[in-house]
Amino acid sequence: MSKILDIQDVTVSFDGFKALNHLNFAMEEGELRVIIGPNGAGKTTFLDVITGKVEPTEGAAYFKGKDLRKRKEHEIACLGIGRKFQTPRVYLNLSPRENLELSCNRQKNVLATLFKQTPPAEKRTVAGLLETIGLDYKADIPAALLSHGEKQWLEIGMLVAQSPDLLLVDEPVAGLTDEETAKTGQLLLSLAASHSIVVIEHDMEFVRQIARQVTVLHEGTVLCEGTMDQIQNDARVIEVYLGEEAS
Numbered sequence: 001m002s003k004i005l006d007i008q009d010v011t012v013s014f015d016g017f018k019a020l021n022h023l024n025f026a027m028e029e030g031e032l033r034v035i036i037g038p039n040g041a042g043k044t045t046f047l048d049v050i051t052g053k054v055e056p057t058e059g060a061a062y063f064k065g066k067d068l069r070k071r072k073e074h075e076i077a078c079l080g081i082g083r084k085f086q087t088p089r090v091y092l093n094l095s096p097r098e099n100l101e102l103s104c105n106r107q108k109n110v111l112a113t114l115f116k117q118t119p120p121a122e123k124r125t126v127a128g129l130l131e132t133i134g135l136d137y138k139a140d141i142p143a144a145l146l147s148h149g150e151k152q153w154l155e156i157g158m159l160v161a162q163s164p165d166l167l168l169v170d171e172p173v174a175g176l177t178d179e180e181t182a183k184t185g186q187l188l189l190s191l192a193a194s195h196s197i198v199v200i201e202h203d204m205e206f207v208r209q210i211a212r213q214v215t216v217l218h219e220g221t222v223l224c225e226g227t228m229d230q231i232q233n234d235a236r237v238i239e240v241y242l243g244e245e246a247s
Contacts, residue, residue, distance in 0.1 A: 003062075004029040004166055004196045005050070010059035012045050012220075019045040021220035022059070027213075029165075032192040034207050035200045036231075037217035038240060043200045046217065047168050051083050052076040063166065082164030086171045088151035092144035096135045096154050099143055100126045103161035125161070133157040133187060149180030153187060160191065167197045173206050185209040 007025040011018055020042045027033050037043055048054035049061050052073040061068040068076055077083075091099050104122050118126070130136040133153040138146065143154060152172055159167060169188065173181040181203065188197060188210055201207055207214065207228065214231045216223040218240050224231065231237050 002029055002064075003027065004031070004064055005198075006062040006065075007046075007049070008060050008062070010049060010056045010061060012042075012049060012054055013057045018220050020049065020056070023217075023221050025215065025222060027196065027198070029196055030192075032188070032197045032199070032210065032212050033215060034211045034213070035198060035215045035217060036202070036204075036207060037223070040219075041217040042220040043217055044170070045220075047083060047170060047198075047200065050076075050168060051081060077162075077164075080163075080165035081168065082159040082162055082166070083168040084155055084159050084170060084172065086174055088148070088155045090143045090151055090154050090158065092142065094143060095140045096130060096143055096146070096157075097126060097139040099154055099158055100129050100161050103158040129157045129161055132160075132190065134183065147180070149176045149184065152176065152180075152184065156187060156191075160195070165196060167191065167195050169197060169199045171201055172199065173201065173203050181206050182209070 003026050005025070005027050007023055010020050010023045012020040023042070023046070035043055035046070045054060049056055050063070050068065052068060052071050052075070055069060063076070063079055063081060066079060091102065094102070101118055101122065104125055127136070130139050133156060135150060135154060138150065143151065146154065156169070156172070172188070173184050176184060185206055188199065191197060199210065211228045213225065214228055215225045216231060216237050223236055223240065224234050
């Protein structure tokens with residue numbers, strides 16, 4: 001398999017503070033990778049580098065062999081990288097169906113979505129996505145009436161509707177109930193069958209549910225990588241992250 005993401009010796013400095021410090025990271029196509037680490041470890045900056053929000057001070061980031069430096073955020077999105085932020089970003093006055101229809105075609109605007117006929121193929125795509133994210137029974141109510149967890153699932157569906165090759169998902173279970181957390185894990189595992197996915201998360205029970213390979217960040221660099229069992233038993237991780245939570 002080929003690398004879909006390759007971060008080479010990346011440093012990001014903000015007024016002398018190194019948010020990332022000679023970070024090296026790679027993942028293969030079709031992989032689901034979970035990234036953990038204490039607050040200030042560099043997790044958000046890591047995603048910012050991949051999506052073009054922040055340019056590395058040193059080093060380079062490659063997506064499917066393409067250098068991401070100097071590319072604008074929308075150019076990187078068009079290459080096939082989609083990002084879900086911590087807070088759901090959905091159109092609250094539109095229904096889940098309309099939100100997904102809007103996401104399916106990035107050239108369309110809200111008025112076109114509301115007042116023009118949706119092509120049959122797109123209708124089938126949206127119907128499939130509604131079923132995948134578990135909102136087919138709430139497809140036509142305003143998104144404002146959805147629970148926090150349902151809004152998270154809708155935004156994940158909106159991301160998938162744009163057909164990215166790589167999904168970047170930032171803390172998808174923050175504020176969710178136990179049942180919603182479990183359903184979110186099932187959703188991400190189902191999407192991993194056809195997408196490469198990076199998940200950043202603090203909830204260790206959730207990480208155990210979905211993790212295949214875990215990367216631990218600390219002070220802007222990779223501390224260690226491995227399976228969840230390997231990570232849990234690593235003395236360095238216990239000291240800087242798991243031990244910190246336990247205290």
